[in-house]
Amino acid sequence: DARVTQTPRDKVTEMGQEVTMRCQPILGHNTVFWYRQTMMQGLELLAYFRNRAPLDDSGMPKDRFSAEMPDATLATLKIQPSEPRDSAVYFCASGDGGANEQFFGPGTRLTVL
């Protein structure tokens, strides 16, 4: 049963610390998405990749957030330095590149104190 995996599942950190979240997309999927979900804003697209190349990161605060795909099996989202307003659930999703279903990972619940 192919699934998107994310680590860590939960992260509590202090303001100013670096946070790195990792995602393993479903094997064979060529598009990867990072979303952030909060009660107030719902699901927001932060960045997405096709064939490991960044296509759109307009939803991401550039000064502190960065997203990369070092290889086809790993996507990372980094926040440096973290702030309390970054507290949210961060989801990674992957797809086959068509106008079809995106499969979400279980999310990383981030709390910045």
Next chain:
Amino acid sequence: RKEVEQDPGPFNVPEGATVAFNCTYSNSASQSFFWYRQDCRKEPKLLMSVYSSGNEDGRFTAQLNRASQYISLLIRDSKLSDSATYLCVVNDLTGGGNKLTFGTGTQLKVEL
């Protein structure tokens, strides 16, 4: 104005009831549409795609009205297990992209 708007609810309905959710979208160039379901503290999962001619999957019926830019989801004979948040999703394929825009969701609570 948000790109995809939904009534947040909650909709509290008794088991067996029929319930309908609507959603409006602002981008007339949107090309594909979906309903996702999200259980509490879980990830969103695709419930069904929405086709122009309308489509049905068991107790669930989805419809699209392009002229009015709204999408609906009808749930018949609701079950306790239908309790979840239902997310209206629009896909913008312009520019070769594949961006999903999510509504903030409508919460459904089915009660005994």
